[in-house]
């Protein structure tokens with residue numbers, strides 16, 4: 001690794017939320033140059049203290065129900081260990097022994113204080129010798145992040161085709177690293193999982209760009225989403241990227257509060273796209289001007305079609321429309337890829353080439369997406385139930401077995417999704433279809449009394465493809 005005086009120093013980080021753990025872990029690695037040992041429980045902190053010589057303990061106590069700061073402090077006192085302990089949030093630990101930060105403190109401030117205690121100065125970091133490529137522990141890299149600079153993986157010596165004797169040391173170093181994600185691309189969960197299965201422990205950035213990489217990880221896309229100067233198509237593209245970021249990250253760490261905050265920005269931006277679309281055809285043209293996923297395209301279309309239906313229902317209100325947008329955004333969150341979202345019936349899934357495990361995932365995705373969302377406090381009331389019923393099955397365990405007595409919002413969703421799917425599959429195979437033909441298909445598929453209020457409303461949707 002590299003030497004800046006803090007080399008070999010170990011800091012214990014106690015934090016159970018994966019998104020915070022990753023941000024803290026990367027910042028401590030890059031700014032202070034220490035090795036970070038991650039603990040989720042106090043018991044793990046105690047174990048690290050037994051196994052290693054640790055220089056400092058950093059605890060974010062905000063999200064723990066118990067006073068973890070006090071428990072660690074009591075342990076240190078009992079064992080007579082004099083290790084600096086930094087705690088963010090409330091604690092009853094003695095404040096002249098531990099350092100307590102208000103929970104609103106920013107990360108830079110905390111890092112500054114930790115650096116001071118460890119005698120790390122910006123000069124020592126600057127003068128430190130490090131290799132051309134800086135190692136970042138893969139455990140602190142989350143899918144869904146947008147890379148501000150290229151991210152590499154190290155290639156094993158056997159894989160380097162050209163002998164290093166024939167090239168300069170600089171070129172030889174370059175050959176040892178393979179580009180994984182280029183600037184501006186979103187880190188994919190599948191790629192990270194494959195690397196972790198291959199026992200890869202580090203990814204690499206150009207050492208000169210390491211601060212840029214870490215500083216950009218606070219989901220800056222939410223600022224971009226709110227940029228009033230974005231054109232209609234730029235907005236569609238920016239939301240597509242934010243949508244992908246949320247999808248990727250949710251699969252790894254579930255739905256964090258920060259995810260919901262970004263999702264709400266996205267939903268707001270999606271609704272403004274819809275408002276600026278004079279008709280469905282203009283929205284489609286915007287969506288097809290650039291490459292984006294089926295998952296995103298169908299979410300945006302469902303939102304558009306659902307808003308049209310709800311506006312024309314006698315029970316429709318602004319609150320219901322907002323809830324519907326949330327459902328349109330999150331309903332397939334558990335699905336890994338576009339192909340999984342295109343299945344319409346259970347038999348299509350059974351007859352597909354998907355491995356058994358993935359077939360199960362598709363068949364149960366409504367239930368599992370709802371479960372994932374139900375853990376989040378701030379979701380709109382009842383949104384998880386609509387997500388569970390979004391294919392018409394009360395238990396969320398089938399794509400085609402429609403139950404009696406599902407919620408009216410779920411019925412709207414079924415029509416909106418089917419309508420969106422018909423448009424997208426025709427568009428993808430360059431077939432033309434009009435509103436009349438879609439209505440005919442829908443009325444033969446959903447010939448149920450509870451469903452007959454939606455079709456007349458859909459007849460008023462303007463579509464010419």
Ligand SMILES: [Fe+2]
Pocket residue numbers: 298331332341417
């Ligand atoms: Fe869907």
Ligand SMILES: [Fe+2]
Pocket residue numbers: 331332341365366390391
């Ligand atoms: Fe679905």
